[in-house]
Amino acid sequence: MGTVVFWNSVRFVIAVLVQVLICNHIDFLGYINPLVYIYFLLLFPFNANKSLFLVIAFILGLTIDMFSDTGGAHAAACVIIAYIRPFVLRFSFGISYEHQSIKLENTAFGQRMLYIIILTFIHHFFVFLLEIFNISNILIVLRNTLFFGIFTILVITLSVTFFSRKNS
């Protein structure tokens, strides 16, 4: 238990630092930055306490908000995906999720992609909806969601693939 807490704390710090120091400055095509910190939320132990997970997601989002001066957009989006994560898990991994012993690296590629894609797009949609906060700019929200989402999914998929090699 102690090591799980420790490694997740380390992951938390790394996720925040990588996001604000590296990924917020990529500006691919002028404005596209991957929001890779949700990798932490995707990877968080599946059998963890639900309310603890919600609180941690909130703190993670708030930290990112603090760094990027976005009020509470990231915090709200993180809480939303933390809340719906169990449903998405059941939807994408089916019954094996109920055993609660699976790890993200050990799942089938298609299932894993489905899980990442659903949560990423939901998260990005709410982040941009709240950050731009103007219904007349809904096209910008959708465009950002699509482009940022593709970039994020790419980076997260690559890192899952890379790091799982080491673990197994």
Next chain:
Amino acid sequence: MLLLFISLVFTIQSHSYHKSKFINSANWLTGGIYEQANGVSSYFSLKSENEKLVEENRRLKSLLFSKEDSLTNIQYIDSTSFGTDYLFRAGKIIKNSYSKIDNIILINKGSSDSIKTDMGVITPNGIIGVVDRVGGSHATVISILNSNSKINAKIKNTNFYGTLTWNGKNANVVQLEDVEKLATFNVNDTIITGGDSTLFPKGIPIGMIKDFKLNTKENLYVVDVQLFNDMTNLENIYVIENLYREEIDNLLAPEN
């Protein structure tokens, strides 16, 4: 649900000017981390920054020496009151953003350097924004690339004023809105600060007119302004304090 509600409140607060009280990057933690990161990344732009500063020095030197004759002839009535309307403090940008709709800049000066809310921020090439939240040794600046930013500006050599806003599209083009239909101007005319507010002194360059169109409904021009500053590559800045700000604000405030 409660957490979602709290974060929504923060979000809504952040969209009203001067309201985001807790969640901003002008605190010691985020400011400190950005400062460390900037300490490394600023080395990569040392050369271009030096060139900019040398260019500014050259311009100021040439101003100084070409004015020398006329300066010595001027008789000041009260020399102590000359040039003390505004105080300039040098600072550095440690976090800049320009790809969002509401961009916020972090600078490495705070309340311990006598920085206060609503001071103007400029570079040698033009204006950057207005100080918003102030922490101990850092402060956030609402960039002119922010949908909440509204700055008084005018067309050089005329008396036609407008409001400088940003439509969120191009990081180097801002909009001058509400320009009178009577105004006469051409593409490539210079836009400068208007001096109607206490934020900026009159006559700081902003940019050049790139394009303009008439809003037929309201009979007002919307002018696209190409900025002199490259907003994507900024480092050294000056924070302007208007020493008479309080006095002016008191005079203009409605009597109670």
